[in-house]
Amino acid sequence: MRVVIAEDSVLLREGLARLLAEAGVEVAAQVGDADALHHAVHRERPDVVVVDVRMPPTQTDEGARAAREIRAQHPEVAILVLSQVVEAKHALELFSERPEGFGYLLKDRVLEVDDFLESVRRVGNGGTAMDPEVVAQLFGRRRAPDPLEELTPRERDVLGLMAEGFSNAGICKKLFLSPKTVETHVHSIFGKLGLPPAPDDHRRVLAVLAFLRQS
Amino acid sequence: MRALRLALAAAGAGLGVLAYQVQIDNLGSLTSPTRALAIVAVAWAFLGAGLIAWARRPENRLGPLLTAAGFALLARQLRYSHDPIVFTVFFALGELSYALAAHSVLAYPSGHVRGRAEWLLVRVGYASMLLFPLAILLVYDGSERLRYMDLRPHESVLVVWEDMGLALALQKAFVFFVWGVLAILFIALVLRRLARATPRARRMLAPLLLAAVVFALRAVYEGIFIVVDRPAAIVDDVLFWWQIAGFIALPIALVAGMLRARLARANVGELVLELERTPPEGMRDALARALGDPGLEVGFWLPERREYVDGRGRLLVLPSEDGERAVTRLDHAGEPIAAIVHDASLVDEPELLQASGAAARLALENARLHADMLAQLAEVQESRVRIVQAADEERRRIERDLHDGAQQRLVALALQLRSGQRQLGEVADPEVSRLLAEAVDELQVAVEELRELARGVHPAILTEDGLAAALESLTSRAPIPVALDVSEGRLPAQVEATAYFVACEALANVVKHANASRATVSARREDGVLVIEVEDDGVGGAHAENGSGLRGLADRVEALGGRLVVESPTGGGTHVVGEIPCAS
Numbered sequence: 001m002r003v004v005i006a007e008d009s010v011l012l013r014e015g016l017a018r019l020l021a022e023a024g025v026e027v028a029a030q031v032g033d034a035d036a037l038h039h040a041v042h043r044e045r046p047d048v049v050v051v052d053v054r055m056p057p058t059q060t061d062e063g064a065r066a067a068r069e070i071r072a073q074h075p076e077v078a079i080l081v082l083s084q085v086v087e088a089k090h091a092l093e094l095f096s097e098r099p100e101g102f103g104y105l106l107k108d109r110v111l112e113v114d115d116f117l118e119s120v121r122r123v124g125n126g127g128t129a130m131d132p133e134v135v136a137q138l139f140g141r142r143r144a145p146d147p148l149e150e151l152t153p154r155e156r157d158v159l160g161l162m163a164e165g166f167s168n169a170g171i172c173k174k175l176f177l178s179p180k181t182v183e184t185h186v187h188s189i190f191g192k193l194g195l196p197p198a199p200d201d202h203r204r205v206l207a208v209l210a211f212l213r214q215s
Numbered sequence: 216m217r218a219l220r221l222a223l224a225a226a227g228a229g230l231g232v233l234a235y236q237v238q239i240d241n242l243g244s245l246t247s248p249t250r251a252l253a254i255v256a257v258a259w260a261f262l263g264a265g266l267i268a269w270a271r272r273p274e275n276r277l278g279p280l281l282t283a284a285g286f287a288l289l290a291r292q293l294r295y296s297h298d299p300i301v302f303t304v305f306f307a308l309g310e311l312s313y314a315l316a317a318h319s320v321l322a323y324p325s326g327h328v329r330g331r332a333e334w335l336l337v338r339v340g341y342a343s344m345l346l347f348p349l350a351i352l353l354v355y356d357g358s359e360r361l362r363y364m365d366l367r368p369h370e371s372v373l374v375v376w377e378d379m380g381l382a383l384a385l386q387k388a389f390v391f392f393v394w395g396v397l398a399i400l401f402i403a404l405v406l407r408r409l410a411r412a413t414p415r416a417r418r419m420l421a422p423l424l425l426a427a428v429v430f431a432l433r434a435v436y437e438g439i440f441i442v443v444d445r446p447a448a449i450v451d452d453v454l455f456w457w458q459i460a461g462f463i464a465l466p467i468a469l470v471a472g473m474l475r476a477r478l479a480r481a482n483v484g485e486l487v488l489e490l491e492r493t494p495p496e497g498m499r500d501a502l503a504r505a506l507g508d509p510g511l512e513v514g515f516w517l518p519e520r521r522e523y524v525d526g527r528g529r530l531l532v533l534p535s536e537d538g539e540r541a542v543t544r545l546d547h548a549g550e551p552i553a554a555i556v557h558d559a560s561l562v563d564e565p566e567l568l569q570a571s572g573a574a575a576r577l578a579l580e581n582a583r584l585h586a587d588m589l590a591q592l593a594e595v596q597e598s599r600v601r602i603v604q605a606a607d608e609e610r611r612r613i614e615r616d617l618h619d620g621a622q623q624r625l626v627a628l629a630l631q632l633r634s635g636q637r638q639l640g641e642v643a644d645p646e647v648s649r650l651l652a653e654a655v656d657e658l659q660v661a662v663e664e665l666r667e668l669a670r671g672v673h674p675a676i677l678t679e680d681g682l683a684a685a686l687e688s689l690t691s692r693a694p695i696p697v698a699l700d701v702s703e704g705r706l707p708a709q710v711e712a713t714a715y716f717v718a719c720e721a722l723a724n725v726v727k728h729a730n731a732s733r734a735t736v737s738a739r740r741e742d743g744v745l746v747i748e749v750e751d752d753g754v755g756g757a758h759a760e761n762g763s764g765l766r767g768l769a770d771r772v773e774a775l776g777g778r779l780v781v782e783s784p785t786g787g788g789t790h791v792v793g794e795i796p797c798a799s
Contacts, residue, residue: 009623015630084618087676089684108626108662111633111655140691
């Protein structure tokens, strides 16, 4: 797996590069701004781009804009956006209708190295990585009547992990549950929320997010 | 001057007796004692009114003018004398009395004739009143009596070429020109002046109407004499006595009108009493009443700003004097206090203006300070808004600095420690590994706290996406269900920030103190006002005053010209309403 890192803080950028290299991921390029990122993507055709939302010159949303542009020009390149703050609104805008190969995480998630590497791999393989805080925000949206209230606490945990992009196997590992139990929960959740059964993980994330974004 | 006026009064009295005697002695059946006396009375009215005006208003030329007219009217009677020199002298000069009377009317009330047409008329009037009689004297041979002069002919000492026919023709032409042409022009000018006057001036110019009527009467009287030598007694009587009445009233009306400013000092006295009870905003109205000028404006001088403001502290630009409005500046010890913008007619009554100004000086100074205070208040208000803006800007800067500085470095540092920990792996002392892991955990907590701190200082989403997005983010993070109703669309930054912080603080209170099961946040625009409301179903009993962050937010809302109301009956939930003007 080949990765391009776009992050203006040199210390963090190099820390990330080392972390990925140690995990056996090839870091094809490290850049500090959006222009350099576009060139690097064009040149290297990486599997994954890890990009900071705020970059020079305006330190607002250069990274997010670059991510959208790369998505449009190179749909095969997966993108993992890192940010100091995450907002559900921004997450939904970034994911748009296509959660495949896309991630949006708080920057400090990199400190949970194994989880982070797992997210990079998941995104690189066409999966989704949504920050738990975004999912919490989506849960916190008020709906009247609120179908989420009908879920059991365990079902809410499972729904959250589905929204973060985890597969059934991932959920099993996270919650220390048997595959059979997880399947039962998923089935029950889809039933309670009135969602059609999803044939694969990608469509499942899409269905869950689509449900959560209605407010 | 007083001695001169006394001497003139005595001379007038003496001359009056003489004028009466001359009429009785020479006019015979053409007059009577009452008629002779009435004519003297007219002259005395001019003389007396003139002398009074002169004494009360020495600087005004109207007094001397009326006095002169009075003397001229008396002297005019001496032309009936059959002494050739007396006849010649007073026949030549006597008609000037009407020119002086007309001049007095046109010079009313200031003593100065205003207007080019008026000036021309006065000059032509003097010239014709002098030249026509002189011309007659040059050709009058004394063979016949002159029209309506006397029963017997007189003798001119100036005669150079005897032509009785020409003398009579000249007399006819004189009457036609003076009483036919000039008198009508005079009446027209007087009426025009009345028509053009401002309402306030018109009241003051009422005597002019009397003058127009009197001169018209005189013109008709003269016109009749030019046609018939002896009109019917009844016509003669009516016209004569109306004329006498009018001519006696005219100088009295002129002087009374001129002195009205002085009589208006009674108003000034009332003004002083009234001002004691008048609030500063009422200054203008009080002065407007005292000076009889409803359109009057008062400007208060602000020394620091070097400009005038009105009673409410708003800038007042003094108009240029255009004939309708005039400006009087009131000073104290060389420093301006105020300026009164008033009807131009008040310029003719400088004493009234000055007296009113003097009476009002203390109150004006008071009102000036009041206006100054209001102006300063407006400045303070603007400065509060600027402080709010500056504080917001500073908060945004701090938020950026926290994200791009401290937070970024802490994450990088933690990542380095984590790398170190992983590289050491199992070979390391488990104690070292544990310490490193703890350090990373601590740093993670620190990063989390910094993120919350930065969000509290000024959430990035508020700057980037506006109030609706920021409130959505805020309410979705709340630990209790919060319903949100917010209209989209951006507003000025300080309005959005203020509304956001109101909602933020109110929601924080709900979570901390209200023990509520749910809350509602709404933000909507109503007639240029953003109304932000936070309502909960908790225990109530909250107060904006007791120390909470709501007090500071109330200041902030008020700085933007809005208000913050907290209703929180015990057991009845809490309802916070902020109204923030957002004209945009």
